[in-house]
Amino acid sequence: MKSPSILPADVDFSDPAAPASPAFGDVYHSRAGALAQARHVFVAGNGLPGRWQGRERFVVLETGFGLGNNFLATWDAWRQDPARCGRLVFVSVEKHPLRRDDLARAHAASPLPELAAQLVERWPPLTAGLHTLGFDGGRVELLLGLGDARTLSRELVLDADAIYLDGFSPKLNPELWDDWLLKSLARHAVPGTTVATWSINRPMRRTLASLGFDVELAPGFANKPEMTVARFAPRHVPQRPAGREPLAPGAKRAVIVGAGLAGAACALALSRVGVACTVVDALPGPAQASSGNPAGLFHGTVNPDDGPHARFNRAAALATQSLLAELGVAHQPGLLRLETRLAVEQMLEAPGYVQALSADEASAQAGTGFAHPAWLYPGGGAVDPAAYTRAMLAASGAQLRLSTPVAALREADGGWQLLDANGQLIEQARLVVLAGGHGQLSLLGDLGEWAQGLVVQxxxxxxxxxxxxxxxxxxxxxxxxxxxxxxxxxxxxxxxxxxxxxxxxxxxxxxxxxxxxxxxxxxxxxxxxxxxxxxWRLVAPDRLPLIGGLAAPGALADQLRLQPRRPGLVVCTAFASRGITWAALAGQLVAALALGAPRPLEAELLDAVDPLRFALRRQRRPGR
The missing domain is CATH 3.30.9.10 (D-Amino Acid Oxidase, subunit A, domain 2)
Incomplete structure (x- = not known):
């Protein structure tokens, strides 16, 4: 799936009470008040805050992020509710996002100034794909998908508890309301999922009913006498793909093997979703193996096709940029990557993420004379990987068990056991994450078939x-x-x-x-x-990491999404020379895979880093 360039929204602010979109000929919200509309239509229309009370996690899926008022109203309702769920995940898709300056202008007089300021501060570069923005120490997560909802809705991997159908009028913006998109959204519904929208469009209501929703009209907001609410109550519950089931649902404790970048990032991400972590390493301190270099680079990549490598590296680099800033880790900001194959005029740019520089411009930045143009990654740079690792471990609150070599891994009732060279138990947990480098491969024994082709460099x-x-x-x-x-x-x-x-x-x-x-x-x-x-680096043949669960006994399914996995075991390895760049996103993905939270990557990219991908290719093409 090639990602198109993102065309930012043009906003007409001439009427401060109702900013408008000239492209769609419609206003972003009612003149009666954006937050009041969001609270009535979307928050109350989905039975909130009551429906999230007593829950560990609650997931909202929205079409049309717009100015972000629905997110702010939902976040505020969560903050104000003493019986709130442990974690709120708000997933929203936007084809034409606002530029940061326009977003700041839209919220200059916000009734929620603290929340609005945080949203503006964390607003990502406008690049296609999923962007994870964390708030309130990771307890509130905005998973912002930039791109066409018709494409991204198929690529999202999540179960939604509530769906906000928003967007400009069905007459002016029909693609956000048609049968195709509604069917795509319904694939993310589970029994009890609710839907709310200000629209009472009849074709929309008929489609929702045909998809298994009980649809009703409710009192509307301001000058709209009615609105639509619905609840998913299908006659037949569709079966979930085996490969998308959580690997350790409800886990409260994890043991992570490896105290380098990968292990530290996994510990941090898991701790933020309520999992207490113990990190085990054979060496006497963290980041003393592959993560122990005194300095290393982090940055994305660009290619004309914007294929899986470029998209994964972009998402990972932006996640690293955000986490370094959040943790306050000292680093050298900005990175130049010399480009000898393309002329500057052939380069595409993504403001805030990458910029093309001529040879003279790049030379001025670097303090020497270059013969070639360069990419400037303003959010990239260099950092001490050991300092970054220590900061993630400190923020995670993980218990460290250092100077503790693990010789064997054994499946046991209720989880996995780590054993020493004498067969004595080191640790046991329902969830084990293998996040070391090449040294951990010997632990896997018969489970290591997926590792064929990995190279120690x-x-x-x-x-x-x-x-x-x-x-x-x-x-x-x-x-x-x-x-x-x-x-x-x-x-x-x-x-x-x-x-x-x-x-x-x-x-x-x-x-x-x-x-x-x-x-x-x-x-x-x-x-x-x-x-x-x-x-030493552990490198996969396709130069992407291996992150995910391992195959349950039996032949592989013909698709990764259909493959049953061994419960409670996750691998996060083969970071090659990109450990700094990949760690933050990899940790987020491990946490999501373990607990079944919305995945921070599109389905195609999940397959691209799945540790079973090579075994499946060999099965399809024996002898290759």
Whole structure:
């Protein structure tokens, strides 16, 4: 699914009481008041706050985010309710989102100034796909899908407790009200799901009734005497795809193997959905293996087709940008990636996410002379991965069990057991997450068939204590260079498959310094004493991570979404050289997969990172 460019909304603010859309010829909300309308039609129309009381999680699905007043009204109602659910997830789709400045203008006089300010502050770059925005310490989550509702509704993986049907008038915006979209939304309904909308459009009501909803008219808001409410009560409940079932529904405790970036991110995400975590690692401290480099890059990628790699990396990079800011982790903001294959005029841009720079513009940013244009990722940059890991672990409140090698994994009644080399029990939990690198593969035994084709890659990076060029921004391209803030620079990194030699090598340092010289525009590579670090990466054949559940006994289904999984076991691994970029999103995905919450990725991208994807391909094409 190629993602189209996002066309922002143009808003007419000439009538402050009712901002309007010139493109659709309609107002965003009633002149009687946006929040009053949202509270009457959507909050009360869906039986809230009563219906979320006593629930662990409540999920709202909305068509048409607009100015965001329905979200703010729902969030405010949740905050004001002492018997509220533990977690509110609000999923909304918007084809033409507002620019940040317009959103701020729309809420300049908001009756909910604190909430509106937080929404404006966290407003994402306008790029296609799902954006996860966390509020109230992660207890309120806005999963904002930017793009066509007709496309995204098919790609969402969630069960909705309430549906807000919003948007401009059915006559002016028919695509948000037609049979096709309503059928797509109904796939996210479960018995008891409610629907509310200000519209009483008859074709819409007939379609809802045909889909299994009990449809009624209720008193409307302001000048509309009636509105529509409905409840899903189908004669036959559709069967859920086995591969989309939660892996550990209701789990309150998890054990995570690996105290690096992946494990820390999983601990943080799980803690935010009410799961207490214990993190186990063989080494005496966190982030001492692959996550132990002194500096590393994070950024997205761009390609003309906007395929799964570009879309996953974009979502991951934006999640990292948001989490680093939230945790207050010090980092070098901004990143230049040199591009030798495309001219600047051929590059597409996404404001706030990536910008094309000419060679001269890129050179001015980096403090040297480049022969090629570059991508500027303003939200990318460089960070100390160990500091980032420690910050995530601290925020998670996880218990750490360090210097504790795990030798075996065993399924047991009610969960999984971690055993030491003598077969003694280390930990047992209903939910276990394998979030280490190549060292954890031996734990899986007969469960490890999915890991065929993974490669352990050695990498050496080099430290220049006295660097002739310290880039003004981290630079990537043919190698990378990062200023260390002390007059030196880190550069690298080499790649050797299957090489387990831990010693620093002169040949690798020469290779790194040669790349550094090319980036810096130096005639000859600098000379420096042998200094740096060696680490190992676990790399999948398609250069995407492996995140998800493992196959239940028996042959694989012909689709990943239909494949039953072993309960309580999740893998989160093969981060290659993108551990910093991928960790935050990977942790969110692990938490959603474990507990059955709305997934932070589209269905196509879930398949793209599913750990069973290679086994399924081999099954379809034996011998390949």
């Amino acid at each position: 050695r990498g050496q990076l080099t430290h220049l204590a006295d660097a002739p060029w310290q880039p003004g921004l981290p630079v990537a391209g043919d190698g990378y260079a990062i200023a260390d803030g002390r007059g030196g620079a880190w550069c690298g990194a080499t790649v050797q498959d299957g090489d387990l030699d831990p010693a620093l090598r002169d040949a690798d340092q020469t290779e790194n310094l040669t790349r550094y010289a090319r980036l810096a525009g130096l005639a000859t590579p600098p000379q420096a004493p042998l200094a740096g670090r060696v680490g």
